[in-house]
Amino acid sequence: MVELRARWDQLVPGSDQLADELVARYVDRNRRAYRDHYLDIVLTALDSLIQLATDPTSVRLAAWFHRAVHEPGGTPAEDAEASARLAEELLPQYGVPPIRIAEVARLIRLTGDLAAPPPDSYAPPRRDANGDVLVDAVNAILAADPSRYAVHTAEVRRDAADRRSALEHRYDEVRQLLDGHLYRTQLARQRLSPVARINLETELAGLDSELPAPWRGWQQAALTATATFTAIASAVVAIAASGASWQVPAAEDAIGWPPVVLAAAAFFSAPVLFRCARSASQRGLLISGAVTAAAVTGLLIAWAQMPRVNPAVGVGLRVPLLISALLLLLAAGASALVGSLLRTRSARFLPPRNVGQQLAWLVVPAVVAVALLLIIQPLARNYVLSSNERVENANRPAGKATASTLDGTVAWVSKTMLGSGAEEAIGTRYGIAVPRQSGVVEMLDAATGVLRWRYSRSDSDEKPNIVATGNGDYVLAQFADVGYLLLDANTGERKAAWPGRTRDHLIQQAEPLLTGERVSRGSDKLRGVDPDGRDRWTFEPGRCTGIGAVATSDTVVTFLGRSCGDEDDEMVGLDLKSGKKLWTKQSGDTYRRPVVVAGLVVVAEPGGDSDLPDALTAIDPRTGETKWRWSVPRTWACRTLMNAAGRYLIVVDCPATRKMENGQTLVTAIDAATGKTAWQTAAPVNPRAKVTVTADGRVISLSRSSDACWANVISRTGFRQVRLPTGISCSRDARAIGNLVLTSGADTVIALR
Known part of the structure; x- marks a missing residue:
């Protein structure tokens, strides 16, 4: 002091x-x-x-x-x-x-x-x-x-x-x-x-x-991890791009080495960027900056070289994948550059590796992997889907079809539809959809046959498979190498693209929508699906089991066929919305050809070694109980076709003991409510001719004489033949959509009056 x-x-x-x-x-x-x-x-x-x-x-x-x-x-x-x-x-x-x-x-x-x-x-x-x-x-x-x-x-x-x-x-x-x-x-x-x-x-x-420092330094660790793993991800995406085409159809002289070079550069840059992100030296800054500049240059070149889309040429998957790889490399270089700059300020203050830094090294690769699966892959697919599609919409209101009375005249003829015919047409609430070659779906007005809209793809040159779903509001089209696309039946606009994993799924039933999946080893799978391709539920009955299924408005009835073990074949009822099991019933031999009629499921009981069924059985889909059983006459000898027509089950067969001697077709209408025969008509029509059934129960087939094409009409009132106008092809099958009957001409669809 x-x-x-x-x-x-x-x-x-x-x-x-x-x-x-x-x-x-x-x-x-x-x-x-x-x-x-x-x-x-x-x-x-x-x-x-x-x-x-x-x-x-x-x-x-x-x-x-x-x-x-x-x-x-x-x-x-x-x-x-x-x-x-x-x-x-x-x-x-x-x-x-x-x-x-x-x-x-x-x-x-x-x-x-x-x-x-x-x-x-x-x-x-x-x-x-x-x-x-x-x-x-x-x-x-x-x-x-x-x-x-x-x-x-x-x-x-x-x-x-x-x-x-x-x-x-x-x-x-x-x-x-x-x-x-x-x-x-x-x-x-x-x-x-x-x-x-x-x-x-x-x-x-x-x-x-x-002072506990569980998180200090996580930014530096995250930047270093990002620089390293995004470079590796860039290499992975570039390798995927090397196996894809730059344009569709692929050009013979298309250069395939840029993705390979990019993959190699990205792979070898990963350890270099790791060191740069952890270094405060001028060299680290220069190298990371050079990688960033190279990625930007590559993006500009790729953008300039992108193929121009037209009806004959589409964009291949290599385009979005290569751009994604360059963006990942850009992110890697930028992360290393920022990490190097941050290192100059905080290098001597960083504590030893702590929880924050360790978590950063764990989280970053997980985030990169998730980005590859959930962001880059879907974006690349969506880019290809949107770039290669065209919708031509005439903005015409949908007309209502007039029932065909089959008086020998034509109601309308469509314009030229190369490679298409009536047998592939489907009915929707907004018209008649027809698939065409070269990846095209056209919607015709049901009243006039005029084109309402056309959906086409540059990356598909095969005829798509189409079904109507969503109560006729949508057309579900399966394009080769693309998968299932959901189209608005009114406008033709694409509403959804089913996930890539569903590309090979089978449409078990379109209305309501069920899909199946064949498994080479193990159990087949059945799925309840929404129109956008999302699974509501999945049913797997076990190994060595084949699945057949049919659905009513609220229930799915499955038919399980065992191919190994001692278990018997079964029928299982499932709730349509949830997939919950409602009932199980042993069926002995597998039932055949299930048909939904008036809310019941009608099946053909196998007749031993014969193709002819013993009986037709109606099953309540909610309980599995048998409502009625209709015995098939022993005098029948043909294929016993079953179709639903309102409240009637229409059965088509032939009354003979030997099919080769048979020259008649027998049509029987069974009332679904009682299981009783409502009416039966025999007609001198070849039983091997393919038939179509209208909503009011008429059975129609085509036949040719020496001078004309004829429509054979079998109904409750009897049998009649109608001479059809010139230009209708008798070699192609007729198609009934509701009560409208369609036939085929030379690359046209013809509606009969």
């Missing part, structure tokens, strides 16, 4: 009492930080720097007063403000001029913010010599003897109200100090900086041990 008092040395004449009061404040027993040894270090440093000040007396007074007031837990700014007010209150009593008092108060307030100057070695000319000298003297505590510095920092932390907050604040403060110049004057930098940096780095290491 005596030595400290001696430093006052009549700083202000006649101010011994003021000096004693200030010393008493610093040695107060209640003070836990910024005590007398702290003030001694500040004043000692000030003696070595005072020659740089323009007003040494004001600087010394400010040094004495700057922590004269200190409250436990108080911030430097609060202490400085209170100390400045104390100086403004006490100094006038000792004759200090107001101008000097104002300067002292200003200097004291400067110590409330001891932020280091900018980390710029070319600092601008100083305009506050007094302030720079005082701040450097106050910061001289940073260059104190290590043991004395450790005592000071311990006192400051013990003085803090919230120890954890103080530790976190001090950690950030020390890092900020180390990032720049510690002192403002060149003299202080030369004399104090080396020791001060050692003290601060030692303190920082101690703070790391005291």
Whole structure:
């Protein structure tokens, strides 16, 4: 205390009492930080720097007063403000001029913010010599003897109200100090900086041990992991691109080496970018920047070389995959560049590998893998789908078809539809959809045959398979090498593309929609599917089991055929919405040809070694109970075709014991409510002719005589033949859509009146 008092040395004449009061404040027993040894270090440093000040007396007074007031837990700014007010209150009593008092108060307030100057070695000319000298003297505590510095920092932390907050604040403060110049004057930098940096780095290491750092450094680790794994992902995508075509159909002279070169470059850049992201060297910055620039250049070249889409040429999958690979390589280079820049600022402050860094290395590859599966792959597929499709819409309202009375005339003839005929047409709520060669689906107006819309694809040259679903609101089209696409039956716009894994699934039934999957080893699968291709449920009955199924409006009846083991064949009822099992029933031999009629499922009971069934059985789909059984006459000998027509089951067969001697077709209508025969008509029609059944129960086939094509109509009222106009092909089958009968011409669809 005596030595400290001696430093006052009549700083202000006649101010011994003021000096004693200030010393008493610093040695107060209640003070836990910024005590007398702290003030001694500040004043000692000030003696070595005072020659740089323009007003040494004001600087010394400010040094004495700057922590004269200190409250436990108080911030430097609060202490400085209170100390400045104390100086403004006490100094006038000792004759200090107001101008000097104002300067002292200003200097004291400067110590409330001891932020280091900018980390710029070319600092601008100083305009506050007094302030720079005082701040450097106050910061001289940073260059104190290590043991004395450790005592000071311990006192400051013990003085803090919230120890954890103080530790976190001090950690950030020390890092900020180390990032720049510690002192403002060149003299202080030369004399104090080396020791001060050692003290601060030692303190920082101690703070790391005291302050848990489970997350510190995760940004650096995440950037390094991103640079590494996105480069690897770029190589994987580029390899996938090398096996795809640049355009469809693939050009014979198409160059295939760019994806291979990109894959090799991306693969070998992964370890290089790993090192660059962890390096603060100029070389790391240059290499990561070069990779980024190369990726940008590749993107520009790929964009310029993209094939132009037209009806004959489409975009191949290589285009989006190659662009995706270049984008991934760009992300890798950019991550390495940012990581290298961040490394220059924080390299020496990074703790050993902690939880945050380890999680970063685990999460980043998982995120990259998920991005490949859930983002890049779907985006690439959607790009190809949208780029290669065209919709021509005439914006015509849908007309209503008039029932065909078959009077020998034509209602309408479509325009030329190469490779298409009536047998492939399907009915929807908005017209008649017909598939064509070269990946085309056309919707004809049911009333006039005029084209309503045309959907075509450049990447498919085969005729799609189509079905109507969603109560006739949609057309589900299966395109070769593309998969199932859901088209709006009214506009032709694509509403959904089924997931790629469903490409080979079989449409078990279109209305309601069921799909099946054949498995070479194991169990076949049956799925309840929404129109957009999403599975509601999956039914797997077990190994060595084939599945047949038919669905009503609320129930699915499955027929399970066992091919190994001792288990019998079964029928199982499932809820259509949930797939929940409702009932199980042994069926002996597998039932054949299930048909839904008036809410019942009618099946043909096998007749032993004969193809002729023993009986037709109606099953309640919700309970599995047999509603009725209709015995098939032993005199029948043909295929026993079954079709639904309203509330009737229409059965087509032939009344003979030997099929080769048969020249007649027998049509029987069975009432689905009672299982009784409603009517039966025999007609002199070849039983091997293919037939179609209208909604009102008429059975129609085509036959040719020497001079004309005839329509054979078997109905409740009997049999009649109608001579058809010239131009209708008898070699192609008729098609009934509701009560409208369609036939085929030379690349046209013809509706009969």
